[in-house]
Amino acid sequence: MRSKLIILFYVIITPYLAISQIETVLDTTSNQLVNEEDITILLDSIDCPEALPASHFYTDAWKNEHTISAHIFKKDTIYVLPLENENTGKFVFPCSGHVISKYGYRGKRMHTGIDMKQKHGDSIVAAWGGVVRMARMGYYGYGGIVVIRHDNGLETVYAHLSRVSVRSNQKVEAGELIGRAGRTGRASTEHLHFETRFLYNHFNPSTIIDFDNQMLITDTLIVSKDNFQSVEAYRKKEGNTKDIINTDSVYTAVPQYANDSLATDSDIETPPKDPIEPQTIYTPQYHIIKKGDTLYGLTKKYHTSIKRLCEINNISENDTLHIGQKIKLR
Structure with a gap:
């Protein structure tokens, strides 16, 4: 009788366990699987790098496996990054909840983002429009993770998700649901771990976001050497009162100038091509x-x-x- 009960358990219960695993990875707001007809996947973008967000900054191959794909940051370049444009849309705060852990060192360990307390299953949305570069469950200490690349040059990271509601290479809009909050990975409570990165280098999200009022505090990020600053902070520090850049020139890597100040509109020219031989594009x-x-x-x-x-x-x-x-x- 006992053996019959065991066999019955496997016959009845096992299929439901398998379905549950699939839903954990692909579930959206309902209990149904993602309908491939309802999402836009850039399957051809792997063979067409220029169709990807900020492709003039990211000269490496588009990869979905890890948070860091290459080391392409140039310390001898000033990067001027207007944060909003017609492709990114207006910034949307990614979740509800308050900050419980800030960016910075925890003893000898670097905390690369900002943590915000959540309830299990709370909605997590995209901060800007872009393309999902990575979406998976069980990624090391991050647990459930989504990485989105935006047309302003940034990538945003959303971790410890209980559910991932998007797929790699999927287009998303600002404010679109990308997952549900949880405590997967290395987490002691339900929260969202949120990161901002540029060319795979993390920086303090508070440089550009007011987490108390859930809004942007600047319209332009300046990246110089290893320093990430708002345009206002850069002007104050450098004593530069010139216009930074015409915002119509949405993405510009401005060369370092002799006077160590940013160029005006009339000073900006098309940056010369990198003399280094370009990488051979690997097409997975x-x-x-x-x-x-x-x-x-x-x-x-x-x-x-x-x-x-x-x-x-x-x-x-x-x-x-x-x-x-x-x-x-x-």
Whole structure:
């Protein structure tokens, strides 16, 4: 009788467990899976880098696997970054809740973002419009994570999510739902860990955002060497009273000038091409998991090995494949 009950448990319960795993990864505001017809995925953007946000800054290949993909930050360049334009839309504060941990060192450990207290399942939205570069559950101490690249040159990071409601390469609008708050990863309470980055370098979000009033405190970010400053702070520190840049020139990497001040409109020229030979663009290939797919089946279809697929996707051969999961082939 006991053996019959065990068999019955596996027959009835196991399919529901599998469905629950899929929903954890792909669930939106309802209990249904993401409908691929309702979202815009830039599947062709991998082969067309110029279609991606801020492609003139990000000269490396578009990758979905990690928060940091390359080291391309140039310390001898002043970057002028207007924060809002027609592609980013107006800034939207990503969540409700108050700050419980600020950016900076915790003893010897660097805390690279700002934490805001949440209730389990609270809505997390995109701060600006952009394209999702990374979306996954179980990413090291971050847990459930979404990384969005915006057309102002920034990337925003949203971590410890209980649910991820978007997919890599998906276009999102400012204020669009991207996930639900939780305490996945290394977290002692439900909260949103929020980061701002430029060229994969994190900086204090409070440089540009007033977290008490949930609004931007500047319209332009200035990045000089390792310093991230609002345009107002830069002017005050450098004693520069000139106009920074015509805001119609939305993305500009301004060369360092001899007088160590930013150029006026008439001073700005097209930056010279980098004398360094450009990188060879690596074009990854992916397979989107469908019902019935297995690692063994993928090895036969794409003439590769299970060991190779596991290595480049950081998975094991015993891991469960989820519908909609992206498997890197090379």
